Amino acid sequence: MRTIDLTGQDSQGDDQHFESLSWIESGEEPVLALGRIYPSGFRGPPHSHTKTQLWCARHGVVLVSTAGGRWMIPPGHGLLIPAGLEHFSEMISDVRMHSIYVSSSIVVSDVPRVLEITPLAGSLIEELVQSDEKPLAPRRKRLIMELLLDEIGRLPERPLGLPFPGDARLDRLCRHFLKSPDANAGIDDWARELGMSRRSFTRLFRVETGVSFVTWRQQACIFASLPRLAEGEPITNVALDAGYENIAAFTTMFRRMLGSSPSTYLKSRAA
Known part of the structure; x- marks a missing residue:
């Protein structure tokens, strides 16, 4: 679980991005959490991953694009991105985001979906992202992951895909x-x-x-x-x-x- 600040990097930051992608792909925990801080105008390179991703905007607005459409993630919402789907992102403003990555066998989605992040889900994700600075006891960490996976299935979908x-x-x-x-x-x-x-x-x-x-x-x-x-x-x-x-x-x-x-x-x- 980690947080990465990209505000001092160039508009792409590809090296840092693919280093994070390698960390995500090699992770063995049932839920991986990652925080990032992006400057306005930052564009992430096209990529995909073998895990299902929930991309959450804590502050700011981001656009995620695929070959089939564009999805806006305003504050308080998240985009569920299917495993294997190539996508790239563009920051419309300064953005602080949290992402979680889960095995595609646990959280299944055939198409991207914009979900409203409930206060409970947001707090659970925040706990996991901050676990580098505030380590969690193994039992507490396991309970947070289990509750978060259950909560994801209850998040309301919003029609922000275009x-x-x-x-x-x-x-x-x-x-x-x-x-x-x-x-x-x-x-x-x-x-x-x-x-x-x-x-x-x-x-x-x-x-x-x-x-x-x-x-x-x-x-x-x-x-x-x-x-x-x-x-x-x-x-x-x-x-x-x-x-x-x-x-x-x-x-x-x-x-x-x-x-x-x-x-x-x-x-x-x-x-």
Whole structure:
């Protein structure tokens, strides 16, 4: 169990990253815990591991990308990453993270899933990460690991994964949308941009992403807004910039996705 500070390293820090990966792969304990501190803009190299990973953001916002999509991990959440899945990360702000690694036979996941980290799970992970500085008695350590594994199965899933299309033209539009989200973006406008009929566009979009355009648009607006909210920008400004007519409409969609209003969510994350 260890904590690594990468704030003084370059934008990649590949040597330190792969040294940690070697430590993870050779570890024999049922649960391995690792803490890292990243500077804003840090990009981790593409990699995979033979263990299932729960990547938890304690402070800051991170994006994890795979060939099939991007997943945002705001504070108080974690991304369950299947064993063997190649991925890379980008820090949207200064980030303090905790990761745990578990045998894929114990925690099984076929696809990445964003989970809300309960106070209990967060405390258990913190205990394991700090065990280098504050060694745990073997029995206590075993009990913490057993309780944590049980708690992982109870963590609520949150719809913060954003599927991305393989079609190059559609991918370009989706990436542009994330930079300038618009809750009122229309299917006809996107179809016209691609020189397609409305029917052909909607069929292509669902085939490429697995969801409807409207569902993707709603998720993408919240996806793009979270980093700004985490940085402390006023909710009203973020909502209006994302194309919502008023804060009530933004709050309704936010609550539908995250289970609470923006103000309540931000207060709970700060606590």
